[in-house]
Amino acid sequence: MQPTPDDTIVTQALNDFLIQIRSLGTLVRDEVPRIEPRSRSVLATPEIYGLRQIVLAGSGDSYIAAACAAPAWRAWTGLPVQAMVSMEASRYLDLGQAPRSARARGLLVVSVSSSGEGARLVEATHRLRALGAITVATTANAGSRLGLSAEKVLDIAIPPSTPAPGVRSYAASLLGLYLLGIRLGEVLMRYTMDEANRLRGQLGELADPLSRAALESEQPVQVHLERWGSFDTADVLGSGPALGSAAFAAAKLVEAAGVHASAQDAEEFHHLNYFVDRPQAVPAVLFASARAAGATRSRELVATLQELGRPHLVVSDDARFAPAAQQLVLPQVHEFFAPLLHAVPAALLAAYAAARRDAVHYRGHRGPWRGAQGAGLVRNSVIELDP
Amino acid sequence: MLKTYPLETDRNGLFDITEMADRALADSGVRSGILLVSVPHSTAAVTVVSPWDPRGFEDVHDEICRLIPTRVDFKHQHDTPQDAAGHIKAAVVGHSRSFYIEDGKIGIGHSQKIYFWEFDGPRRRSVQIKVLGIV
Numbered sequence: 305m306q307p308t309p310d311d312t313i314v315t316q317a318l319n320d321f322l323i324q325i326r327s328l329g330t331l332v333r334d335e336v337p338r339i340e341p342r343s344r345s346v347l348a349t350p351e352i353y354g355l356r357q358i359v360l361a362g363s364g365d366s367y368i369a370a371a372c373a374a375p376a377w378r379a380w381t382g383l384p385v386q387a388m389v390s391m392e393a394s395r396y397l398d399l400g401q402a403p404r405s406a407r408a409r410g411l412l413v414v415s416v417s418s419s420g421e422g423a424r425l426v427e428a429t430h431r432l433r434a435l436g437a438i439t440v441a442t443t444a445n446a447g448s449r450l451g452l453s454a455e456k457v458l459d460i461a462i463p464p465s466t467p468a469p470g471v472r473s474y475a476a477s478l479l480g481l482y483l484l485g486i487r488l489g490e491v492l493m494r495y496t497m498d499e500a501n502r503l504r505g506q507l508g509e510l511a512d513p514l515s516r517a518a519l520e521s522e523q524p525v526q527v528h529l530e531r532w533g534s535f536d537t538a539d540v541l542g543s544g545p546a547l548g549s550a551a552f553a554a555a556k557l558v559e560a561a562g563v564h565a566s567a568q569d570a571e572e573f574h575h576l577n578y579f580v581d582r583p584q585a586v587p588a589v590l591f592a593s594a595r596a597a598g599a600t601r602s603r604e605l606v607a608t609l610q611e612l613g614r615p616h617l618v619v620s621d622d623a624r625f626a627p628a629a630q631q632l633v634l635p636q637v638h639e640f641f642a643p644l645l646h647a648v649p650a651a652l653l654a655a656y657a658a659a660r661r662d663a664v665h666y667r668g669h670r671g672p673w674r675g676a677q678g679a680g681l682v683r684n685s686v687i688e689l690d691p
Numbered sequence: 692m693l694k695t696y697p698l699e700t701d702r703n704g705l706f707d708i709t710e711m712a713d714r715a716l717a718d719s720g721v722r723s724g725i726l727l728v729s730v731p732h733s734t735a736a737v738t739v740v741s742p743w744d745p746r747g748f749e750d751v752h753d754e755i756c757r758l759i760p761t762r763v764d765f766k767h768q769h770d771t772p773q774d775a776a777g778h779i780k781a782a783v784v785g786h787s788r789s790f791y792i793e794d795g796k797i798g799i800g801h802s803q804k805i806y807f808w809e810f811d812g813p814r815r816r817s818v819q820i821k822v823l824g825i826v
Contacts, residue, residue: 349772353763491771496813 314662320466321560321655321665322522325648327465328475329515332644335462335479336508343483346440346458347412352491355438356410358385360481361393361428363682365470365555366416369477369643372548373485376640380489380503387548390415394428398435398691408436415441416481418460418473420448423685429453430689442480444473458484469559469665471651474552478644482507506637510644513635517648524632525617525652529660532587532615538565539577539614540650541605542591543598545639549591549619549646556654561663570598570605578608587615589653591646594622596639606630619649692719694820700812703773704752705740708818709804712790712797715820722795724824729787731819734777734811736784742804752808755780777810784808792824 358377360370370387377385388397393413401408415429420443430453433439441454444461451457460480465472483504490500538557542550550567557565568577570590580586588609592602606626609616618626621636634645658665667673675681694715700706712728728737740751765775788805791798799805807818 344769349763349765349768353772491768493771493773497770497774497811498814 310662310664313664313668314659317468317560317665318655318659321468321471321651321658323466324468324471325651325655326515326518327472328518328644328648329511329513331462331472331475332479332508332514333511335460335476336483336504339458339460339476339479339483340504342459343480343487346456346484347438347488347491349491351438352488354410355381355383355412355488358383358412358414359388359393359397359432360385360414360416361388361390361425362416362477363390363422363425365474365552366418366422366425366477368548368551368555369474369481370414370416371551372478372545372643373481373640375544376482377485377488379640380485380494381492382489382494390422390425390428394424394431395688397428398431401435401691403434404436409438411435411437413437413439414458414481414484415439415450415454416443416477417441417448417450418444418470418477419679420445420450421679421683422450423683423687426450426453427687427689430687431691434689440484442477442484444476469556469651469654471556471647475644475647478647479507482641507641510637510641513637513645514648517634517645518652521632521634521649521652522656525649526656528615528617528632529653529656534661535585535587535615536564537586538563539573539580539586539588540565540567540591541570541573541588542567542646543570543602544596545643546591546593546596546598546602546646549643549650550589552643552647553589553591553650553653556651557657560654560665561658561661562667563657563661570601573605574608578612583612583614587617589650590616590618590626591642591650592618592620592625593639593642594620594625594636596642617649617653619646621645692822694718694822696818696820698807698816698818700735700807700809700814700816703809703812705738705748705806705808707742707804708737708807709797709799711818712805712820715822716792716795716797719822719824720826721792721822721824722826724792724822725789726792726797727787727789727821727823728805729819729821730807730816732781732786732814732816734774734781734809735814735816736781736786736808736810737788738784738806738808739788739799739803740806741802743802755784755810759783771811774811780808780810792822
């Protein structure tokens with residue numbers, strides 16, 4: 305039997321997605337040494353010593369990358385660091401603040417967007433720069449509206465790959481954020497240069513575990529999806545940096561498979577989505593590092609999911625963390641860098657879930673979804689430059 | 692003969708390396724000549740200080756920090772402010788010292804010892820010692 309055109313599209317989409325996922329190891333190996341020297345020259349030492357507060361802003365995958373990196377930035381810099389969606393940064397941060405105030409110069413805004421064209425983040429960067437903040441566009445497109453609106457640019461351009469919901473661009477955003485965060489902590493002398501280089505080394509050394517994780521996760525992910533059968537909603541859970549991983553997995557499930565997936569913190573789950581009806585019909589994925597600050601609560605959550613009868617998968621780095629049948633074990637890395645590894649099973653879940661549902665990524669930007677063609681929905685929103 | 696000794700510094704300040712120099716001299720068998728102590732680092736130096744009062748080490752280190760304080764506005768910003776100040780301190784103090792050898796002994800007095808001076812620690816460092824002379 306000849307495959308239908310839709311079959312061909314779905315198979316092609318799966319293959320494109322897999323190519324991106326399998327390339328992450330090479331991406332990290334190649335890009336860490338390229339982005340690292342750029343991260344050194346973005347901010348001058350006196351500027352770094354003037355910082356009092358840091359906002360990592362973005363939307364979609366870029367916000368998620370910021371959320372993953374924010375705990376590490378807090379630890380590395382010792383400063384208040386907040387991941388912020390671009391709407392919050394653009395419309396709800398400069399209210400009542402005097403423009404160009406000297407105090408605002410202590411605010412660093414790192415605006416993350418691979419394309420650099422999301423209207424809300426461009427707006428946020430304009431407004432916060434006018435407020436007096438130091439603005440750094442972390443983008444693959446220095447000539448974009450974001451690149452031009454920010455005072456400084458950290459270039460995270462990477463070689464192009466196959467079309468699929470962003471995995472490589474997300475990884476590049478993470479690398480840019482990690483390397484800039486490490487740099488700030490180094491200049492602030494929160495640790496020695498040797499220790500900073502050790503952190504950079506740990507980041508670069510993720511190349512092999514990433515390649516291995518891609519190879520070893522494909523089959524178990526398919527087994528779990530097979531076990532879960534058909535589902536239309538899913539919870540993706542985690543805490544700290546892993547809450548970012550959960551958000552990334554949920555985002556990919558929405559984009560690729562059209563599943564109504566939502567991310568929730570391991571603590572918050574016990575307060576909220578725990579009470580979802582028909583628990584057997586709502587799979588849950590938990591991202592948890594065994595040595596994470598939130599690990600004890602994540603262990604309790606494993607027991608909670610079992611008691612609820614939720615179909616679930618625990619992505620961890622310790623075989624003892626959850627029953628083997630419900631667990632995918634990744635190589636052990638520092639909690640701060642785990643989101644890079646988590647991106648592999650997160651994207652694989654979305655890729656294979658989409659294939660099982662015969663789902664076309666982004667619903668093909670057709671029918672009621674046609675407004676998203678050319679990213680028009682996020683690029684063409686009206687920009688308001690005045691508070 | 693060139694000897695290289697590893698040294699792991701756990702702070703900034705002075706580290707006694709006289710014993711390394713004595714060992715290098717003993718291994719060489721030289722009775723009369725020159726002993727050179729050198730550090731292959733741009734943010735560390737070699738000096739001679741009196742060992743008797745431990746607070747004296749602090750005075751010596753405090754004074755160079757007073758003369759060349761760590762500032763955030765150095766033009767060299769590739770690394771850290773401490774590193775930038777360390778380059779200057781090392782340049783001023785010098786990366787090596789030479790001593791005469793006579794009767795198989797290093798020419799330093801009762802109140803002198805040889806010190807590695809760390810300006811950007813903690814770091815993994817090394818000390819190189821060259822002995823030239825007549826056995």
